[in-house]
């Protein structure tokens with residue numbers, strides 16, 4: 445890259461938030477919330493440089509959230525990204541540009557979350573959880589290799605990275621019948637989330653996924669395993685997962701992942717037509733889970749059994765429509781090795797195998813005051829790295 449006006453060592457072609465990435469978020473500015481793009485360790489609010497965009501794009505970049513941008517659709521997303529690339533790699537700053545250091549900037553939940561769906565697409569995770577929750581049954585039910593199993597979660601409790609997570613109360617199984625109180629088995633789930641945009645549409649084909657998937661973020665689907673294990677039969681997760689779901693403050697556009705696309709693993713049998721892909725929509729993402737400063741897991745996303753395109757096709761195959769702002773998560777990302785498990789339920793094998801952190805303390809499930817941060821990277825163009833912004837949260841005691 446020739447010298448550009450952004451003087452930030454974290455904004456180079458070899459850093460995860462260089463010009464190959466350019467994720468979108470919403471930051472507080474003295475003039476109110478503004479759509480922004482992340483450049484290295486800074487936010488560039490777009491409203492102050494709105495004059496640099498055509499009138500169509502100006503409407504999108506002067507908004508207080510990403511909602512109008514999500515609704516605008518793929519052609520606008522591509523034009524805006526190309527224009528931003530020009531602006532952030534130019535030798536001189538656009539008139540009025542302000543760079544805000546991320547460490548001193550407040551980020552907001554960047555879009556209005558419509559429907560929230562959570563899938564269950566890691567075979568290793570599904571088998572581990574099956575073994576733990578249903579030790580006497582086959583870990584995978586027969587439907588699992590034929591469709592991406594999922595459930596509708598609670599959109600209104602999706603929170604932006606950095607938001608504290610209050611330990612939930614609930615019912616759990618006790619020796620003498622149900623008990624009630626703060627969860628004693630509070631857990632995380634390391635996942636990848638897909639943010640939808642473009643026209644409202646049902647029956648989205650796998651090949652139309654790029655028209656409806658705006659971008660990608662890291663998700664932590666906080667889960668109370670004691671509440672979940674008692675309540676989930678027969679309808680599935682409910683209060684054990686609805687109290688909080690954290691998402692990165694910065695949404696990395698789908699276009700940034702062109703070099704990261706891989707084929708999803710072969711299920712070993714033919715797929716129904718609507719789940720067949722004419723392009724690879726698996727993603728070669730590498731996740732890292734950090735518990736109070738200690739890296740406890742490094743799950744790989746490339747092993748996931750279903751891609752975002754297959755999940756979206758399945759979610760709409762009955763005619764149900766997808767709308768801008770809908771969010772769907774991949775399901776917990778776990779790999780075959782112990783240090784690739786994406787939940788503490790699995791890492792501690794339901795509490796039987798405590799995890800030792802770098803400060804010498806041990807953990808099975810989350811304690812009050814614990815902080816979990818999940819990040820991810822992908823291969824970018826020309827050997828670069830594309831970053832997904834961290835999702836972090838600290839557990840606070842139940843009131």
Ligand SMILES: O=C(O)/C=C/C(=O)CC(=O)CC(=O)O
Pocket residue numbers: 562563564565566569570573574577633635665676681685774775776
């Ligand atoms: O009962 C089970 O098998 C477990 C279900 C989940 O934990 C659901 C979930 O959140 C799926 C996931 O993230 O992979």
Ligand SMILES: [Ca+2]
Pocket residue numbers: 562563633635665775776
């Ligand atoms: Ca989940």
Ligand SMILES: [Mg+2]
Pocket residue numbers: 597664665666667685686687688689
């Ligand atoms: Mg949740």
